[in-house]
Amino acid sequence: MTNSVLHTELQQSIKCPVCFQEPMRKHTSWHIGGPADLLLKPRNEQDLRQALIYAQHHGLPVTVIGNGTNLLVADQGIRGMVIKIGLGLANIEVRGRLIHAGAGASLPFLARKAMQAGLAGFEFLAGIPGTVGGALIMNAGANDCAVGKLVRRVTACDFAGNSLTFVADELTFSYRYSCLAQRNIIVTGVVLEGKPDRVEEIKQRMKLYLARRKQTQPLEYPNAGSVFKNPPGDSAGRLIEQAGCKEMRVGSIQVSPRHANFFVNLGGGTAGDVLEIVQRVQHMVEKKCGVKLVLEVQKLGEF
Ligand SMILES: Cc1cc2nc3c(=O)[nH]c(=O)nc-3n(C[C@H](O)[C@H](O)[C@H](O)COP(=O)(O)OP(=O)(O)OC[C@H]3O[C@@H](n4cnc5c(N)ncnc54)[C@H](O)[C@@H]3O)c2cc1C
Incomplete structure (x- = not known):
């Protein structure tokens, strides 16, 4: 089905506004993420149900987000329908x-x-x-x-x-x-x-x-809060610092000098940069501290 046919059909079945090829960086606190095929913001529960029925009928995968403050969205974006639960509910x-x-x-x-x-x-x-x-x-x-x-x-x-x-x-x-x-x-x-x-x-x-x-937090830069979960009885930030990763940088993503478990986007950072710095930090922490850090941020989309 072409985009314009889908567009018309969607707007007839769903009353809330629909965005096509919506850049997900506009919906994540990290300001990272490629386009979602469709993004909807339901105005109420009825809109939500209509959207779900539409997606099911057309075999579209559905991804749900809130305020995007714990998300790493792929540079390739998200296929199918993204439903953003916000002011309408x-x-x-x-x-x-x-x-x-x-x-x-x-x-x-x-x-x-x-x-x-x-x-x-x-x-x-x-x-x-x-x-x-x-x-x-x-x-x-x-x-x-x-x-x-x-x-x-x-x-x-x-x-x-x-x-x-x-x-x-x-x-x-x-x-x-x-x-x-x-x-x-x-x-x-x-x-x-x-x-x-x-x-x-x-x-x-x-x-x-x-x-x-x-x-304690670098709130002046786009970030997604704590990148890793704290391992039992310890703090991921302390381990990252101990492993010598503070201020490490890949592209525009930096391990924050203020809080080592916050990775800040200095401008134009990509999901690829985040993945690379995540892997480097995991590797160094495991090598120097013997702990495998586990991601807290949720990866969404086509990685
Ligand atoms: C500066 C900063 C500070 C933070 N501090 C903390 C902190 O102290 N403690 C803490 O725990 N977290 C913290 N976070 C992380 C984040 O804010 C929390 O995890 C928050 O609860 C995520 O909510 P969200 O609406 O942004 O969810 P999103 O990031 O949009 O989504 C998170 C997950 O929930 C799912 N989801 C969202 N809404 C729904 C829904 N209605 N139904 C089903 N699934 C849904 C998504 O699919 C995804 O898997 C911080 C983040 C930032 C940027």
């Missing part, structure tokens, strides 16, 4: 100790809403630039907290558009692991539980966490 509602959040809600916004409602436990999310859906898949965490611990219920749909619900007992989370990642589903929303606390105290903790990040 970003509603947040506080009901007592429970917060109902759409998968597209931003984590800093969720943290602020919880603080305003006098609910503690969400402070660590204030400096994590992803969405609720991405955080549930990654079990995002910091400061000895992780999102999985707050979860009471998750709503999702499968790739045929069928609704699913999971209660906390059915879910397992551990360090940067969520069983949801194995289930081939799209998270649409979550119910999280906080602990009542004084607004001023919650605010102070949030401020402290944010200030620490500003001091």
